[in-house]
Structure formats: C-alpha cells, structure tokens
Amino acid sequence: xxxxxxxxxxxxxxxxxxxxxxxxxxxxxxxxxxxxxxxxxxxxxxxxxxxxxxxxxxxxxxxxxxxxxxxxxxxxxxxxxxxxxxx
Numbered sequence: 001x002x003x004x005x006x007x008x009x010x011x012x013x014x015x016x017x018x019x020x021x022x023x024x025x026x027x028x029x030x031x032x033x034x035x036x037x038x039x040x041x042x043x044x045x046x047x048x049x050x051x052x053x054x055x056x057x058x059x060x061x062x063x064x065x066x067x068x069x070x071x072x073x074x075x076x077x078x079x080x081x082x083x084x085x086x087x
Contacts (some may be wrong), residue, residue, distance in 0.1 A: 023070040032059050032069075
C-alpha cells in the first residue's frame with residue numbers, strides 16, 4: 001500500500017496567480033470612439049448631450065496630452081460628427 005500524504009489540508013485552496021485588471025490608453029481611445037458612434041446614432045437624449053460632450057472633451061484633451069491621438073485625428077472625428085448634423 002502507498003502512504004497517504006498527511007500534509008494535504010482538504011480546505012486548503014491553492015493560490016492561483018491572478019492578473020490585476022487594468023486599463024490602457026488604447027482602451028480609453030476605444031471609449032472615445034464609442035461615444036462618437038453612439039452620439040451620431042442618436043443614442044443620447046438632448047438633456048444628456050452637454051454632460052456627454054464635457055466628458056468627451058475632457059477625455060480627448062487627456063489623450064492629446066498623452067500623445068495617444070493627434071489633433072488631425074480629433075479634427076477628423078469632429079468633421080465626421082458635424083457632417084451627420086447637417087440634415
């Protein structure tokens with residue numbers, strides 16, 4: 001017969017390495033693009049637009065300062081957004 005390993009504790013849970021959730025600049029760029037798309041599709045009510053726009057501007061300024069987006073990329077997004085409003 002084999003010996004039983006007496007060092008095993010039945011309630012002992014082995015430690016599993018877990019990654020810490022994180023967010024990167026590319027995730028923030030993606031969020032900015034999502035806001036742009038849903039705004040063009042009319043997903044926000046009129047009374048929500050000022051707060052959405054304020055956050056959009058704040059995030060865009062952060063991304064420009066970090067170098068994640070350039071002014072040309074932002075201008076393209078603004079042009080695309082304003083073209084949809086010329087109805």
